[in-house]
Amino acid sequence: MALKIKIGLLGLGTVGGGVHKLLSGRKEAIARQIGSELEIEKILVRDIAKARGLDIPPQLLTTDYREVVNHPEIDIVVELMGGIEPAYQYIRAALQNKKSVVTANKDVIADYGVRLHRLAAEYEADLCYEASVAGGIPVLRGLVQGLASDEIYKIMGIVNGTTNYIMTQMTEAGLDYQTALKQAQVLGFAEPDPTNDVEGLDAARKMAILASLAFSAGIKMETVKVKGISQVTAEDIQAVKEFGYVIKLIGVAKQENGKVEVSVEPTLLRDSHPLATVKNEFNAIYLYGHAVGQTMFYGPGAGEMPTATAVVSDIMEVARNKKLGVGGKGLWQPTAQPVMKTADEIEAKYFLRVVVKDEIGVLNKITEVFSGHQISIENILQKLEKNQNQANIILVTHRLIQSNFEQALLELQKIPGLVDIRSCYKVED
Numbered sequence: 001m002a003l004k005i006k007i008g009l010l011g012l013g014t015v016g017g018g019v020h021k022l023l024s025g026r027k028e029a030i031a032r033q034i035g036s037e038l039e040i041e042k043i044l045v046r047d048i049a050k051a052r053g054l055d056i057p058p059q060l061l062t063t064d065y066r067e068v069v070n071h072p073e074i075d076i077v078v079e080l081m082g083g084i085e086p087a088y089q090y091i092r093a094a095l096q097n098k099k100s101v102v103t104a105n106k107d108v109i110a111d112y113g114v115r116l117h118r119l120a121a122e123y124e125a126d127l128c129y130e131a132s133v134a135g136g137i138p139v140l141r142g143l144v145q146g147l148a149s150d151e152i153y154k155i156m157g158i159v160n161g162t163t164n165y166i167m168t169q170m171t172e173a174g175l176d177y178q179t180a181l182k183q184a185q186v187l188g189f190a191e192p193d194p195t196n197d198v199e200g201l202d203a204a205r206k207m208a209i210l211a212s213l214a215f216s217a218g219i220k221m222e223t224v225k226v227k228g229i230s231q232v233t234a235e236d237i238q239a240v241k242e243f244g245y246v247i248k249l250i251g252v253a254k255q256e257n258g259k260v261e262v263s264v265e266p267t268l269l270r271d272s273h274p275l276a277t278v279k280n281e282f283n284a285i286y287l288y289g290h291a292v293g294q295t296m297f298y299g300p301g302a303g304e305m306p307t308a309t310a311v312v313s314d315i316m317e318v319a320r321n322k323k324l325g326v327g328g329k330g331l332w333q334p335t336a337q338p339v340m341k342t343a344d345e346i347e348a349k350y351f352l353r354v355v356v357k358d359e360i361g362v363l364n365k366i367t368e369v370f371s372g373h374q375i376s377i378e379n380i381l382q383k384l385e386k387n388q389n390q391a392n393i394i395l396v397t398h399r400l401i402q403s404n405f406e407q408a409l410l411e412l413q414k415i416p417g418l419v420d421i422r423s424c425y426k427v428e429d
């Protein structure tokens with residue numbers, strides 16, 4: 001008879017509901033694949049009386065988490081509540097009871113992933129979180145298993161669907177930021193309070209998780225440089241088009257000579273770059289490896305069923321491990337404290353848009369400031385602003401040292417003919 005593996009769910013909302021549907025709808029197929037039957041034994045919710053549109057015997061539901069994490073027959077605890085507390089404490093309690101944990105919680109994993117991996121190893125339990133980054137895209141497994149033989153040295157990711165939707169609408173439909181955001185909220189792609197998404201925090205957590213796995217180092221959120229999209233204007237979108245670029249919120253993680261940099265910021269990409277073709281709420285992760293070259297993972301980054309596929313695949317991996325007798329023998333541990341690059345070590349190209357008085361010599365002064373900081377210009381364009389005796393100067397630099405650029409920006413502000421530095425974006429060619 002097939003081994004029965006019992007599951008406890010913490011949370012039965014969007015993703016939890018999807019997991020329930022997938023586990024019941026594909027019950028036989030899953031059992032055939034893993035040689036074990038998966039059965040939901042107990043489910044933690046906040047409100048037992050809530051209508052959920054799911055066929056669930058009422059005795060499965062509880063509001064007491066201990067009935068899940070202490071349940072003697074439950075093998076796998078699946079955390080789908082969201083937020084850091086109490087989810088983190090419940091995950092800890094489950095691991096300390098030697099139960100393997102599957103979670104979709106990027107907040108908990110970004111902040112406590114290293115600690116939880118150590119706890120899981122101590123209590124011989126598995127810890128899986130494929131759904132925490134780019135929902136329906138199996139990128140963590142792709143990174144850790146599919147590309148295990150290679151050294152991944154750079155990751156570029158569109159890992160937040162809300163901001164990608166907004167940037168796509170600004171670029172293609174010519175909407176301004178506020179209108180695109182409202183449209184995203186109406187369609188359910190943005191929360192009523194969109195701060196976490198539009199200010200880049202959600203993407204930063206996902207990049208920290210990706211970089212930690214790719215570079216075997218526990219990357220802390222506070223070391224990720226984060227800038228959101230709320231300051232991107234319709235004029236910027238038009239200006240970058242002049243040079244054949246689009247603006248997207250891009251997460252970048254790089255490792256060079258043993259040093260790491262991780263950032264999330266509005267970034268210019270060539271309009272022919274594969275990531276520039278990733279539109280609306282879709283996500284993609286572009287990986288650079290010494291052996292594989294460049295490879296891209298693409299798909300839905302969220303949603304009930306896409307996210308549920310990642311969660312259920314994790315559950316199946318844990319079940320398989322248990323059947324093979326290798327449960328809790330996960331080998332991944334961060335091997336080293338990451339050494340983060342300083343601004344003197346980070347190299348990048350930048351796009352700059354400044355407004356100047358239409359006077360002789362201002363452009364010269366700008367180029368003088370740049371050359372004083374070893375910055376050379378790859379492309380420059382000057383456009384007169386009608387009736388205002390002002391000009392827009394837009395330029396793209398060659399690769400430069402970030403600290404030099406920061407100094408140059410401070411000096412530019414002192415040029416008498418300079419009216420305003422309107423925008424400044426990193427460029428990834």
Ligand SMILES: NC(=O)c1ccc[n+]([C@@H]2O[C@H](COP(=O)([O-])OP(=O)(O)OC[C@H]3O[C@@H](n4cnc5c(N)ncnc54)[C@H](OP(=O)(O)O)[C@@H]3O)[C@@H](O)[C@H]2O)c1
Nearest residue numbers: 011012013014015045046047080081082104105302303307
């Ligand atoms: N939604 C997505 O597309 C998506 C994509 C990728 C990752 N994720 C991640 O998946 C996780 C779940 O997201 P979701 O969208 O499914 O959330 P959700 O719809 O808000 O569901 C949360 C569930 O957890 C329960 N819950 C929350 N706090 C609780 C508490 N203190 N005690 C008991 N039960 C509690 C809720 O109970 P009630 O039902 O009784 O209120 C609800 O069933 C989050 O970590 C999220 O970041 C979501």
